[in-house]
Every structure is written in C-alpha cells, then in structure tokens.
Amino acid sequence: MESIVHKNLMEQLFLTNTLSRKKELFKSREPGKVKIFTCGPSVYSRSHLGNYRTFLFEDVLQRYLEHIGYRVERLINLTDVEDKGIEEAQAKGVTLRELTAPVEEMFFREVRLLGITLPDYIPRSSTSVDQAVRVIKILTEKGYAYFHDKNVYYDPLKFDGFGKLYGLDMSKWPRQKRRFSRDTYPGQRWNLGDFILWHGGRGDHIYWNTELGIGRPSWNIQDAAIITKHLGNRIDIACGGMDNLYRHHDYTLAIMESFSGETFCSYWLHGALVRVNGRKMSKSRGNVVYVDELIEQGHKPHAIRFAMIYGQYRSELNLVPDYLARSAQRLDTFNSMARELSKPESGYEGAVSPPETEIAEIGRLFRERMNDDLDVQGGFDLLFEKLSGWTALKAQGRFHPQSAGRLKQELKEIDSVLRIMEPL
DSSP states (O other), X not given: OOOOOOHHHHTSOEEEETTTTEEEEOOOSBTTEEEEEEOOOBTTSOOOHHHHHHHHHHHHHHXXXXXXXXXXXXXXXXXXXXXXXXXXXXXXTOOHHHHHHHHHHHHHHHHHHTTOOOOSBOOBGGGGHHHHHHHHHHHHHHTSEXXXXXXXXXXXXXXXXXXXXXXXXXGGSOSSOOEEOSSOOTTOSOOOSEEEEEEESSTTSOOEEETTEEEEEOHHXXXXXXXXXXXXXXXXXXXXXXXXXXXXXXXXHHHHHHHHSSOOEEEEEEEOOEEETTEEOOTTTTOOOOHHHHHHTTOOHHHHHHHHHSSOTTSOEEEOTTHHHHHHHHHHHHHHHHHHHTSOOSOOOSSOOOOHHHHHHHHHHHHHHHTBTOXXXXXXXXXXXXXXXXXXXXXXXXXXXXXXXXXXXXXXXXXXXXXXXXXX
C-alpha cells in the first residue's frame, strides 16, 4: 500500500484501550512496526453485516497505520474447529471440512468486495493443533491447567489478574470446583468456573492423536496457539467485536501471559455491535443482514463499506430502513464533487482559487481527525465540507484548473485508508 511517511504522525495517534478504559497515545513496542491480532470468523456459518463492521474497522486501522508510516504484521484466524460447527456437521452428515469450505470461500469473496486488506496470516485453527498441544503442556507444567477425565482445564484462580480486561470482580468467583466442558455457555455472560482447553477422547469424531492423548483443542486455546505460532508471545494490538470481550479475550489474555510470563498485548480495541431497528441481530428474530443480500438489493459494495465505517467504531450502529440509502446518497454526492473538481477543465475566470497550501491542508486535517481514535466520521465530514465549498467556486468559474491535479493526488492518498471513492 502506498504510504505517506510522517514520523511525527506516529507520535500523535490516540486509541481507546479497553484494558485501561482510556484513550491512550499509541506507541508500538518496536519502532516503525506493529503486530496485530484480529479475531476472525467462525466458518461453520456465514458472516453477517455486524461481523463485517468489525472486520472493516480493523481494516481501516491497518490501512491508517500503514498510511502514517508503520509496517503492519497482522494475523486473522479462521475458527474451523468448535462445538457448534462439529454439531452442525454431524447433523448434516458431512465432514467438518465440507461444512466450512464453502463458508470460507464466501468470506474471502465478500472481503474482496468490501475492499478489506487480506492480512499476512489467515490460518485455520485446525492448522495449529500442534502448537495448541505445546501451549497446554506448558500450562499444565506451570500449574495453571490440569487433567480431569482426559480433558484439560484452566483454573482462573491461578492467574493473578484474571478478568482484568472485562473488569471482573473475582471475589464473586466460586472457590468450589466447577468445570465447564463446552466452548460456549448459552445464556451466561461468564461461566464461573474452570474452562476447558482440551477435549479428550473421540466423542465427537473430530480428534487428533497427540502427546496429550487423543482429542482436540477447545475454542478457548486456539487463538493463543495461532498467535504464538505466527506472531510470537507479544503483540501491539488485539482487536475484535465487543462480543469477544466477555470471556473470550480475557481467556486469551490469561492463557498467553500464563504461558510466556510476559505482557501479551499493549492495546485492546473492540468494535460495537450493529442493531437492526434497535434490536440485536439474531437468527431467532429473523433480522440478520448479509452482504450478498444487500448487493442483490442494489447496494454497491463501496457504499456498504462506507455505511459501516462512518461513525465511531466503539458506538453501536442502528440499521434503520433508510440508513443505507441516506449514507449512499451522501457518498454519491461526495464522489460526484471529487470527480468534477479533479477535472482540469477550462472556464477559470481568474478571480479566486484555493491556494495549493489549502488543498494540501485537507490531508493534514484528515489525519488530525483519524489520530483521534480513528474518527472516520469527523475526517469524512471535513472533506465533504471542503469539497462543497470548492464545488461552489468552480460553478462560478473561480476554481483554478491547476488545483485539480493536486486535489486528485490528496484524495487518492486519503482513499488509501477509506477505500470508498470511485475512480477519479
């Protein structure tokens, strides 16, 4: 990706860190380089618009970091081994790979449609079973995890600081042993007990023969296995949807720091949910929205992208009936102004023209907004206002044709982050 390298901009980016509950100045562990882990899709079922909003905010994050000069090394996982997927494969009488392969294909197709950057690593969790076994063995050796009936469980009471990401009150944690042998706990925000790392035996016909015995890694351990295999023990940013914050990311944090003895991640970022008419998306309500359905309805991919990234990523987005239409109309107006202003046409009457410094300012002002916790809305609105003013000048014959080339260059640089513009 083309980049503008402004070293001082690296020292001006502020991000809201879930761990501290504060907006903090971002500073990578290694100068000029950022390691990011983003929670990917569970590929037993297709991703919906809410999932893609999270993937899109993470894409904007990566693109902006690269725009200001960072080299980004990023990992996104594909969860292909977990309880729900295994149960669905058995119910349909297909193999797990037969179930997940078409879902993966659809994910990659929609990722490309929405202009999402494919990261350096996109492994399936099933490719890191050997690393999961290694991590679990070390956790048992250190006393954080233990065997019980062929399974391996993690004891949260052994890790000082467990629940710090969510802000869990550990005084309410039961001291009597309770073991949760499933990856998911319907109806419970927290399973107050020991959580499973390894499913021992052949019970669900999905298993590997390993040093831990026959079995499979649980969903709880898979992120740690994939991260340590591809990125190492320490990263700069971990991000995902707000739904990952409860349990899942605290489990990953505890496992990683128990395993390595090091601080795992400096910054945790979480994107908020998408609601439909004020209600949470769910299959039971029949209000789940899919990208391909929106495209069939006539919505353009870049307009869907804009609708999802416009607004603060930490604020819930309420998808009301006319939201997509209104945002598409605003984007169309923006693109129309950008196209017209980028044409070096005649008709200039010499009275007024924005000086080159004023056009160059839009890049600085855009980055100023983005440095405030990725304020896409503030950055876009500023651009819209500037283009509106210059469009009025051009209508009066007062926009210098030579300004068109410089403006086109600035807009292309900005769109390397947003990816919402039509060709100029």
